[in-house]
Amino acid sequence: xxxxxxxxxxxxxxxxxxxxxxxxxxxRLVGMMRLAPVLSKTEVPSMVRLSFAIITTIILVxxxxxxxxxxDTPIYLCMFLNFLFGVIIGFxxxxxxxxxxxxxxxxxTQMGLSSAMVMDPSTKSQVSVMANYxxxxxxxxxxxxxxxxxxxxxxxxxxxxxxxxxxxxxFENIINVQFLSDITANILFMGMHLAGPVLLATLAQDxxxxxxxxxxxxxxxxxxxxxxKPVMGAFILIVILPMLVNVITDYLTSxxxxx
Numbered sequence: 001x002x003x004x005x006x007x008x009x010x011x012x013x014x015x016x017x018x019x020x021x022x023x024x025x026x027x028r029l030v031g032m033m034r035l036a037p038v039l040s041k042t043e044v045p046s047m048v049r050l051s052f053a054i055i056t057t058i059i060l061v062x063x064x065x066x067x068x069x070x071x072d073t074p075i076y077l078c079m080f081l082n083f084l085f086g087v088i089i090g091f092x093x094x095x096x097x098x099x100x101x102x103x104x105x106x107x108x109t110q111m112g113l114s115s116a117m118v119m120d121p122s123t124k125s126q127v128s129v130m131a132n133y134x135x136x137x138x139x140x141x142x143x144x145x146x147x148x149x150x151x152x153x154x155x156x157x158x159x160x161x162x163x164x165x166x167x168x169x170x171f172e173n174i175i176n177v178q179f180l181s182d183i184t185a186n187i188l189f190m191g192m193h194l195a196g197p198v199l200l201a202t203l204a205q206d207x208x209x210x211x212x213x214x215x216x217x218x219x220x221x222x223x224x225x226x227x228x229k230p231v232m233g234a235f236i237l238i239v240i241l242p243m244l245v246n247v248i249t250d251y252l253t254s255x256x257x258x259x
Contacts, residue, residue: 018061021064021066021164024078024164025057025060025064025082026053027079027082028085028158028164029155030083031084031085031086031087031090032087032151032155033049036090036093036094037096037147037151038139038142064159066163066165077167078164078166085162086155089151089158093151096183097138097139097142098187099188099189099190099194099251100194101134101135103134103192104132104134105191106198106199107233108129109128110202110229110233111130111229111234113128137245137248138252141245142252194244194247202232205232
């Protein structure tokens, strides 16, 4: 069988090069789609995602036009590295949206809605109501602001930074490690930035209820907090929603070039 493949590669070098590069592109694309926003959603049927990956691979084979590998290139190692590099691209893009999801979790806790959980079919886990709301809002803004274009632009550019048959490399020369650490460290900071108005409003409400509790002990402040906190949080969110959309848009735009 190996002799047949060897003879085939000698007779049809262009077809052999296209098939080899197509496999590498497909694996890198599948790795990216495992974690990338929108593309990793389980609401999209697996057959649709697989068909999309195959069609995109066929198109990119003609766009990238890779050089054939050397005879001593470890093919299996190249396949693994291409898949791993695609996972890194998807992970970076997913971290950007994870910060917005964190802000939704903070708001949900501060509004006293910790017990209100819904099933997220994409992650198959229980998520908070506000986190689900912010996640959907972030995905819509991500699509509207051209996030998928940035994602595929970064995917095509990745073949310039890390060729598909490249094995000897230094990780810090390919990906900015400082950028990768900053984007993961800023998840909590960005979450606080989004949840700040609601946190301050509910904190002021807690102070007012505390004063009422001291001046009028007969008032059941504990039960009042369950009533006022969701109402106050929802009112603040309605008021600042346009500003939140602008903040999320600017945040996503700032990471247009992830490499």
